[in-house]
Amino acid sequence: MTSSPLSTLDDETARALAAIESTDELGALDESHATIVGRRSAFVTLQRSLGSLAPEDRAAAGATLQEARRRVEEAFAARRALLESRERQRRLDVDRMDLGDVVVAQVPWRLTSGHPSLVATTQRELEDVFVAMGFKVADGPEVESDWYNFEALNIPPAHPARGMWDTFYVELGEPETVVLRTHTSPTQIHLMEAAVAGGTLPIHSVMPGRCYRRDTPDARHLAAFHQVEGLVVDRNITFADLAGVIETFTRAYFGEDIDSRLRPAYFPFTEPSAEFEITCTICRGAGCRTCSQTGWIELGGCGMLDPAVFDAVGIDPEEWSGFAFGFGIDRCAQMRYQIPDMRALIENDVRFLEQFS
């Protein structure tokens, strides 16, 4: 039997593995890689020598060689990962900073002006107007069940009215049972439930917050937006009180020369329902492009609480009555600052943000 060209393979492999294990630097590891499996390495020489074998032996020898080579490459990869991790840790250790030891007085701090979000500022201004009118301000969650977002508001499953809202559904529970709230109205239900449970009726609250609709963003719509909702449940509340609150708010927020008016509309959770319009804030009622020459612009929806909603939360409609209203906070901001494209609000461009104070 002639000596096989692979007789040195085991030795070569063992030597290679030992060399890899003893290398402690990434640069050195790269160099070993070149010498051990590179173009002029022993492995490649062995590979070439396979040509001298009888064809029937060639396949087996090739497989043996490949296996050895694979082991060496694996050892390289493992070593590389280890050294890289060590290197990273070393760098992190060098970088380490004990933040408890920071001497605040020694930290340089440049004085620059900050800028609040236009939406947050607008929301606060609206809240302040409503607080002055006697309203409390309540919060609610952004993810809701279909019960709070729809059914308790008199929008049963598969009711065509659900199509009025382009709803984002959340992958939890049965299909279409968990939603990103499409309006702030579910917070009304939470408030009424809590007031019934705690015996704390009446309610005079506004509920600002972020809502979501599956609307492709354009100049007038964003898929996420902010609404403020108002809810009054008390004795002897009538449509006249609703119209009065809308009027008082409109004048207080937009100015004494801005009027409001109601026109019939449909919302499942109020009856009678209305859209409320205010004097166009651009032309002050004279007629312009923004208001399609009508002198009026639509701000939001409102109405007397529907008996079906009272029924869902267990309030006696013979004893209590109430109204609700809602409108867009972003839209108020857009109107006040005449922002041509709502998308500016979510682009977070410092050049846009720095205009607000």
Next chain:
Amino acid sequence: MKVSLNWLREFVDLDESVEQLREVLDDLGLVVEGIEHVGEGLEDVVVARVQEIRAIPGADRIRLVVVDAGDGPLEIVCGASNFVEGDRVPMAPVGAVLPGGFEIGRRQMRGVTSNGMLCSASELRLSDDHAGLMILNDVDAAEGTALLDALAITPDVVFDISVEGNRPDAWSIEGVARDLAARFERPLRAPRLATTNSATPSASVAAAGIEDPALCERLTVSVLRNVVVGPSPTWVAQRLVGAGMRPISNVVDASNLVMLELGQPTHPYDAAHVAGRALRARAARSGETLVTLDGVTRELARAGRGLGDTGVDCVIVDGEDRVLGLAGIMGGAASEISDATTEVLLEAAAFDPMTIARSSKRHALRSEASNRFERGVDPNLALRAVARFVAILSETCDELQWLSDPLDVHGDAPEPSKVTLRPGDVERALGTPIAEDEVLRILTALNFRVERDGESLVVTAPSARGDVRRGAAGRADVIEEIARLHGYRRLARRTPTWAAPGAITARQRLRRRLRDTLVDLGVFEAWTPTLGSDEDFELTHPGLARVRVTNPLAAEESVMRATLLTGLVRAWGRNLERHRGDVLLGELGAVFIHPDLAETPRRTRGGAGGAVELELPEENERLCVLLGREDDDAASAVAMWSVMSARLGLADVVVRSYDDVAPGLHPTRGARLVDRASGAVLGVLGEVEPSLVERLAPSAVGRRVGVIDLDVDVLADASRATRRGTNVTVPSRYPAATMDLAFVAPYEVHAADLAAALAGASELVESVTLFDVYTGVEGGRSLAYAVSLVSSERTLVDADISAARTALLRAASDLGATLRT
């Protein structure tokens, strides 16, 4: 819905101006979203014949056209090329004002004079076709004839009206006219109706049936003979075009016209293709399919994704039980009306609105018919609509026969609602009294039946008003109708008052304080997306359960954020690319934790009837600030936090360094903010992990970015975020003694803990301030504190100071810190 003023005027006298009518329609809740003036601006346009076309020297895009518009040859320059000599085309003479206000003048071009303009259909607003001139060769009109006369266009005004979901009765010309007639107190005229004119009973040749009475309230089938399919009369075609529909044939057009006019969708079948001349309504069975008129194969009776959708489809089948159409939504191709049709089966029915709504949603198939059926079509309208259909079709089919006793079968139709209005009910709801005779007048004009029952009125809703409910809800519905017709603008206004004061909550005050503090410190407040990509989520929360949106607008907007950091780094990176990254950027908002991972998953009721308990994501409100200015780093974050902590009135929060403090933070440059009294973690601060910066803000590679990420839920909880007490102290009047003490402390000993130990070492200690840290020492690092000593009772003597010093050193040594020598 497009509503023609001419059409309305057939039902009610309307002399008001267009603007007045818009106001009234708006005030009736029939909101006008647009007004179109048909034929406006075409008054001066005439038919002209092309006599000659000449090239203009030096111009290849325009030609000189000689036309005859009745007064001899006229030279006009024209850029279109889709016509030849002899064609007839519309011509606007000099002085004419086209739709949109474009005035035609005499012009000189390339040395020739143009004496008018030859027009395309789109320039005349007659269609969208702007490919070339409108060719009028098919129109029988002499040169010089007014175009309006030639095309038999009657100038009209079309209101685009948005009909609300609770107005099933208003989805028609007659419905809108009824509201106007009621408001103006004018009579409502009825349209011309036909009667059956054949002695042959329908039942002798055809059959009708309802197998599932819950799905179909009523099914009528009429047999029409001697039908000749052809074009509609001009007035029918114009009505349809004005309403945005395409004329097809006299039969289909009559069906569409009746639907637009009265609100009743009807469906004509070619009787020759309906086995047994039988139409029956039933629920589709699993496995059945239907090719609808739009050419799509529909699989029927398959449960949909929507909540409560069990997959019920109502279908119309023939005498061999083969499916002909999806009831109330769209017919099938097999029994469609064709030019060869001579006998028509006309279906006029009323279907269960919810069934239609669900089918229409499930098959993503909306039609003019389904829009009306899903809101509820008056079950008593069917045969009146057929009578109207026959009257219209008779105009083009002289011999038309409507067989006697049309087939008429009934399913489950809801009883009309009956509502009691007690004295004072209207005023209690509206705050405005409305006289009883006004109430009676309004309700009667709207077809409500009103009977007196003692002091009360018993009001029965017309069958067209399926939206009117029973009991207290129905009362609200009826009162809305009274208010609507009376006029919302005539109702009183009153500003209510109540005893309880308005207020914001402690949480809301905290938010305001946080925002104000941020802005004072130079932060730009951002609003970054709630919905992000899986890739972004993986950057900070690899492999963890995430809250996912089922139907995102885009794949990269499908996961609810679990941190504010990612969005802020991205936003900052974009500003950096615009060379405006030298800023502090912050956001206050919710992040969402999957219920499987939440410490306290939110449980709430959901599902149909709210009968199921659901686990919702935990919503964690956070405040995140990115310190992205040129020299900002973790130390800047600590400095900023020290100011925030003071502004928030926190008693004692320490910055404790840890490795791998939070996802997204630098592993060795981060710390937790620990409330010493409660042990609660209020948040983390440090630097953004370099790989996150590299990934989200590539232009910032290698730059340190400071970060503060606070848990607002914890900050708002006084039992976890301990506030400074209300027992303030008045500073001592006696002079204070200060001493600087430098200790060598092992790294395990936090500087703040040592400071706290020093502060508690003696009651004379007034304050302890770290003023220097030096790391070049054995056994840890040197921490130098300025300690101020004072007594509230007397001036300190050397013995006091020396005793205090001993106590301070002992306290330090208890922690393993030794005085640096």
